Amino acid sequence: MSKFSSYGEDEKRKxxxxxxxxxxxxxxxxxxVDPEGNAFVTIGVNHADESNLKYDHNFEIWKKKYGSRENWIKGLSKDLKDWGFNTIGWTGDYISGDWGIALDWFGDPINLGHSxxxxxxDYKYADMPYCLQIRVAEFEDWNGQPSYPDVFSHEFDMYCEYLARSICADHTESKNLIGYFLVDIPAWLPHASGRDFEVLKDLNEKERSSKLFEVASKYYETITKYIRKYDPNHLILGDRYNGNKGIPEEVLSAMKPYVDVLSVQYFTSPNEEGYQKMKKELSSWQKFTGKPxxxxxxxxxxxxxxxPNRVSEIKDQSGRAADYIDSLSVILDEPWFLGWHWCAHLENKARGWGIKDPYDEPYHDFINPVKEFNKNVYKNIYQKV
Structure with missing residues (x-):
C-alpha cells in the first residue's frame, strides 16, 4: 500500500x-518536489471563493453551514482533500452578471467583476499547498478596458517593487506556497478591444515582433527581480497564458531567463481530436521554452x-467527469507535465459551472469518478518511470 506524505503525494519518489x-x-x-523531498503532482482547484455562496439564492446556506470565512475555508480544504485535490489554485472568481452576457475572448470583451x-x-486556515497571483498589469484578454503599462518607465519599476514587497513579505517563509503566477491570460497578442502597448502601435509585423520581445523581456525582468529579492525561496510560475488564443514566440523567448514554469490555460474540445491538439500545442511550447x-x-x-443556456458537446455531469479523465490522461505521463488546476469549485450565475452546484452540494456524477482518478495519479504517472 502506498504511503502518502503530509502534502498528499506518494512517498516512493524521494x-x-x-x-x-x-x-x-x-x-x-x-x-x-515538496518541502519534505517528495515528488509532487499539483492537482488544484481554481476560483474557490466564498462569494459564490453569498448570492440571494444561497446566502442562508452560507450562514447556517459556515457562518465565517475561517469555517468556510476549513470546509473547502476538507472537500478538496476528500476529492483528491492537493492545491489551491488561482482564487479570484468572476462574480458579476450572468453567463448570457459574458465575454468572448475572440470578440468584444466586457468588464468582468472579480472577487x-x-x-x-486565509491560506494558513486552509493549510494545504497553494499558488499566489501577482497581477503585474491589467491587460487580460477578459478585461474590457485593458491597461498596458510602460514597462520601460521608472514608475513601472517602482510599482513592481511595491507589488513584490507587499505580497511576498507575508509568504516568503511559507512551507505551503508553491509559487507565484503573474497575469491571468494576458493579451500579448492584440487585444479584442484594439488596445495595445503604446510602443507597439503602428508598427509593421517585423518591427512589432522585435519590439514585442523587448517589451516582454523588460516586463519579466522587472517583476521577477523583485519577487526574487523579497522571496528567494519559491518558484515563479509566470503568466497563465491563453493557450486557446495562442502564445507569441517572442514572449516565450523573453520569459525563458526569468520564469521557472510554463503555465498555460487551455480549454480543450471534449473529444480525442481536441485532446491531441492540446497535447501537441503544449508539447510545442514546452520544447520551445525548455520549461516544465x-x-x-x-x-x-x-x-x-x-x-440552462450553458451548452456544450457534454450532455451531463457524468460526461463532464469522462472528459476530465480523458483530457488529462492524454498528457498525464508526459515528462514535462507537473499537474493541473481545475476550473472551478462552486457553480455561480456568472461563471456558470463548478464541482458543486449553486447550493453547495457536489455534483456526485462528476466528482465520484474524478476523485478516483485524482487519487490514482501517482500510480498512473510513475508506473512507467
Missing part, C-alpha cells in the same frame, strides 16, 4: 528535502438548472 517547493529533473522527467484574492491568513508545464486552468461544462 529527493533532498529543502523546506520549500522546488523543481527537479530526474531521468528526463520533470518533478515538482479579491485570498489573504495570507502546469496546465494552470482547464474546465468543462454542461447544462444545469441554474445555467
Amino acid at each position: 529527493f533532498q528535502a529543502t523546506g520549500y517547493f522546488r523543481l527537479e529533473q530526474d531521468h528526463e522527467k520533470w518533478c515538482l 479579491t484574492s485570498w489573504s495570507a491568513a 508545464v502546469i496546465l494552470a486552468d482547464i474546465g468543462n461544462w454542461c447544462q444545469t438548472c441554474m445555467n
